[in-house]
Amino acid sequence: MSVDAGIDATSDNAAEQGAQSALNTAAAKNLATTTKTPPQMQGITSRWLLRMLPWVEVSGGTYRVNRRLSYATGRGRLSFAQTGAETRIVPPSLVELPLLRGFEDQALLGELASRFGQRDFEQGEVIAEYGEVVGHVMVIAHGKVNKVGTGKFGDSQAVLGVLANGDHFGDEALLRDDALWEYTVKAATAGTLLTLPRQAFADLLGRSPELRAQVEAFTAAGAASQDSHGQAAIELAAGHDGEPELPGTFVDYELAPREYDLSVAQTVLQVHTRVADLYNKPMNQIEQQLKLTIEALRERQEHEMINNREFGLLHNADHDQRLQTHGGPPTPDDMDELLARRRGNKFFLAHPRAIAAFGRECNRRGLYPESVDVAGDRIPSWRGVPIFPCNKIPINGGHTSSILVMRTGEDEQGVVGLHQTGLPDEYEPSLSVRFMGINERAVIQYLVSAYYSCAVLVPDALGVLENVEVARPRG
DSSP: OOHHHHHHHHHHHHHHHHHHOOOOOOGGGGGOOOOOOOOOOOOOOOHHHHHHOOOEOOTTTTEEEBBBOOOOOOOOOOEEETTTTEEEOOGGGGGSSSSGTTOHHHHHHHHHHOOOEEEEEEOOOOEOOSSBBBOEEEEEEEEEEEEEEEETTSSSSEEEEEEOOOOOOOOOGTTTTBBOOSSSEEEEEEEEEEEEEEEHHHHHHHHHHHHHHHHHHHHHHHOBOTTSSSSSOOOOOOOOOOOOOOOOOOOOBBOEEEEEEOOOOOOOOEHHHHHHHHHHHHHOOOOOHHHHHHHHHHHHHHHHHHHHHTHHHHHHHHHHGGEOOOSSSHHHHHHHHHHHTTTSSOEEEEHHHHHHHHHHHHHHHHHOOEEEEEEEEEEEEEEEEEEEOTTTTTOOOOTEEEEEEBBBBTTTTTTTEEEEEOTEEEEETTEEEEEEEEESSSSEEEEEEEEEEEESSSGGGOOOOOOOESSSSOO
């Protein structure tokens, strides 16, 4: 038998027995160079807020916002404690009532809070009727109500405003026993009210010198000359003829302006020397570790600038600039009202699910908003104002969220980001990477620090549409 015939016979026999006839890929990989990517990371977003805000240099670590003196007291929201079906006002939050702003007698605030009675209401129920005497201060613990009044053309169902959790109305009854409701209050949803009778407040007023002094100070501030924004008026003359005596004036300032301190996000990056020495090619291990750490810090920075209770945008929006949706999902009407509250709107900021909910409402109406080009990206917009996605805005209970809109820049009296550059061992603007040494376990340590904050220069620079329904309706 020939050699060729022997080889053929051997091959046929190996194939029949399932034996390997050639070098397989698993073994071949031992001689090949692997092509690899840099480390990948989930959770990196576009961070549009950090990209779009103008950043102001804060060389001293503190940023002071000077404003004109204002006599108007804000209408903050009250807080509640709940035990089962019983809801109570947290006494210190009563200072959010304009009349009690700055009042410090906690015992009296506690007694006043105990005099609020609880009342449930149903959807469609009339809570207060136009023209009737205001006899109670009412606080919404849960639910949503509409302020309904007569429209310009006699429409008795014109919605003048929407109030929701923590809002209050009827506090004019605390100072006047002849105050009348100037609108009708009708429940948009079922909910719970806490009500304080005027007489209960009058009883406390009669036996508390401190409360009487608070009322007198509030009345005096209300009698001072103010403009439409509650600021100390600047006296001017216009349209006169001849040589009348012109008014003298000056611009008064707040005596205790707000100051913003730079916040910090920090971590200690640790890399073993053995890793840095032996496994540094083709990619530098420390550089890759640092790159991912900085990404995480910047994501946390944006989260804090939106949610931090001290300086975050959601908590620093003026209560007069907070709007409620008229239905549930964000409609074009809601977005128009949000835009109309301020000049020079630069951009919206919304959770992606809120943007999708707004898109559904536009589709229902046959509207197709245009997109705009921002740095090469096509961004959805409304009335030419881009709507940037931001997953740092929370979804409350999986159902509702908020949409922010803002004017930006110092020159426009808008919203600004705050940082400080030129730091020791600065790696990026306002971010430093400082070598801390090598510990007894042969681990290299780097302190990574990012310094930041943000400020709203005047109240109407920032608006928030609250309780935006993002859940997709059935059908």
